[in-house]
Amino acid sequence: MHAYLRYALERQEEIAALIQRLVEAESPTDSPESVDHVMDLLIEVNRDLAQSEVVPSPRFGKHLKLTFGGSGKSQSRQLLAIGHADTVWPLGTLRQMPFRKEEGRLWGPGVLDMKSGLVIFLYAMRLLREMKIAVNCPVVLLVVSDEEVGSPDSRPLTEAEGRKSRAAFILEPGTGLSGKLKTARKxxxxxxxxxxxxxxxxxxxxxxxxxxxxxxxxxxxxxxxxxxxxxxxxxxxxxxxxxxxxxxxxxxxxxxxxxxxxxxxxxxxxxxxxxxxxxxxxxxxxxxxxxxxxPPMERNSKIAALFESAREVGREIGLELEESATGGGSDGNFTAALGIPTLDGLGAVGEGAHAVTESVLLERIPERIALLAGLISRASSEDVGGRFA
Ligand SMILES: [Zn+2]
The missing domain is CATH 3.30.70.360 (Alpha-Beta Plaits)
Structure with missing residues (x-):
């Protein structure tokens, strides 16, 4: 078994526990204090790994920028991961839809879209550090508070970070129970x-x-x-x-x-x-x-090249990755429209986003962590999306 997969498998309990903490911190977009609380949790659990910067929002919860590594020394352009802390579920949903671990899945409001995606990314960064894998540029995680209402407030922030980045990885769920990556969005x-x-x-x-x-x-x-x-x-x-x-x-x-x-x-x-x-x-x-x-995320040559890199990383881990197109939008639409190589759907595998059946497949979490870790390490030293070619 690939060492990255083993790392993630050995930590499945604590990974599920962190997902539970985030799901049980309900965070509908229209409750800024609740979304702030999720951001505070993210700052707290990453204190040893990342520098945090809070960006206040006049209408929504605060946005959060976590920077991993690259403290001054690195001249390379950053890699960007994008997630969101808000959900579509009103406060009190947990009473009817409590967090559960059943049938090989984790269930609960926002578990798929996208609290597990955030945790998958954080464990990928933890893996890279603990296994001393080279990451040759700063890695920034941008967590916004208003994605579920179209990101009206965070869009300029996402675009500004995107412009500084060699590639953007979007932590939205993969497509379907096969977890296909997303290379095009309407x-x-x-x-x-x-x-x-x-x-x-x-x-x-x-x-x-x-x-x-x-x-x-x-x-x-x-x-x-x-x-x-x-x-x-x-x-x-x-x-x-x-x-x-x-x-x-x-x-x-x-x-x-x-x-x-x-x-x-x-x-x-x-x-x-x-x-x-x-x-x-x-x-x-x-x-x-x-x-x-x-704007549409059009599958251009940069996105195709980035997906090809992900496939190669996937093969090293033992995964056969597929790509998909979707009609739904995400913050990846913004970075892709700026010409930044963007790969979406790197978060959890599951089903039922925005529905009462919202759940993630537990056994697919380790491979997503391993994939993201491999992709970040590779993209930190190679021009994976052909952006600078
Ligand atoms: Zn989402």
């Missing part, structure tokens, strides 16, 4: 279409009204037509609101639309089409707000 856009009509009494003065709801119904059909299955473009009118009472011709309506696209140009094209929507009823007015939220 970009995400959010739009709000407002329709203004003319209100009127539905009984007395019906003809004087121009229904915003009827107009919105037409626009929903137009918006839905922008989806293109072959290109992987999806346009989802996900929320509709409008009107006041059934006996009033509706004066206003609005439609929230989620747009996903594989390429930047497809995303832009959908945005342009949405901005040109025309009212069918000339008495109605249409306005469109919003835009891209996360």
């Amino acid at each position: 970009g995400v856009g959010r739009y709000l279409i407002r329709v203004e009509g003319v209100a009127a009494h539905a009984g007395v003065d019906f003809q004087a009204g121009a229904s915003a709801i009827v107009e919105a119904a037409h626009q929903i059909q137009e918006v839905a037509k922008l989806s293109d299955r072959a290109l992987g473009v999806t346009v989802n009118p996900g929320v509709v609101r409008g009107g006041t009472r059934s006996n009033v011709v509706a004066a206003s309506a609005e439609i929230e639309v989620d747009v996903r696209a594989v390429t930047e140009s497809d995303a832009r094209q959908v945005g342009e089409r949405l901005s040109k929507l025309q009212a069918l009823d000339p008495r109605c007015r249409i306005s469109v707000e919003g835009g891209p939220n996360r």
Whole structure:
């Protein structure tokens, strides 16, 4: 057995115990104090390994930057790992969904997305230090507090750290129970279409009204037509609101639309089409707000090269790694869009993110630690993503 795997296997109990501590510290995005508490735990357990720097946020919990090694001596550009401490689960979820160790899995809110991913990274760094494996550049772990709401506050921080980095490793879960790595993610856009009509009494003065709801119904059909299955473009009118009472011709309506696209140009094209929507009823007015939220993570040659390095490291450990593409966004979208070689899905293997079945496979944790350790060691001395070629 590979020495890295043995290292992680021998520590399975303490690794599970740390995951339990993090899961039992509930941390929904909208509870800054709770997210802060998780950050404090991360600082505490890494006191002997990393320098910590807290970045306050005006709306969310604080962000955390942990720097491992490279204290002044190293001239090399850093490696970046990105995770998040927030979850989608409200405070009190633990009462219905307590942390459990059952059926070879760990269960609980946020266990897969992504508290286990954070622990996997931390043990990879511990392994590298305790086994005295060379890491020839600083390694930074950025843990943000607002990922589950689209990272509105942390995005500049992620981009600034990304620009300083030779490669970015994203600690989101792998795809499916095989735990495929992620080399492509769709970009995400959010739009709000407002329709203004003319209100009127539905009984007395019906003809004087121009229904915003009827107009919105037409626009929903137009918006839905922008989806293109072959290109992987999806346009989802996900929320509709409008009107006041059934006996009033509706004066206003609005439609929230989620747009996903594989390429930047497809995303832009959908945005342009949405901005040109025309009212069918000339008495109605249409306005469109919003835009891209996360750019696509396009599988370019740098990402392919980084995945190839991961595969080679995987083979040394005895793993046959596969890659996948997903429609969901992550903070890897930001670093990839800046041209930084980015590999995503390096966190835990499991299923049920954002669902009551959220769980991770215990037996797959050691290999993820070994993989990340090998990848970090290799990427610290080689130009693994071809960034500087
Ligand atoms: Zn996540």
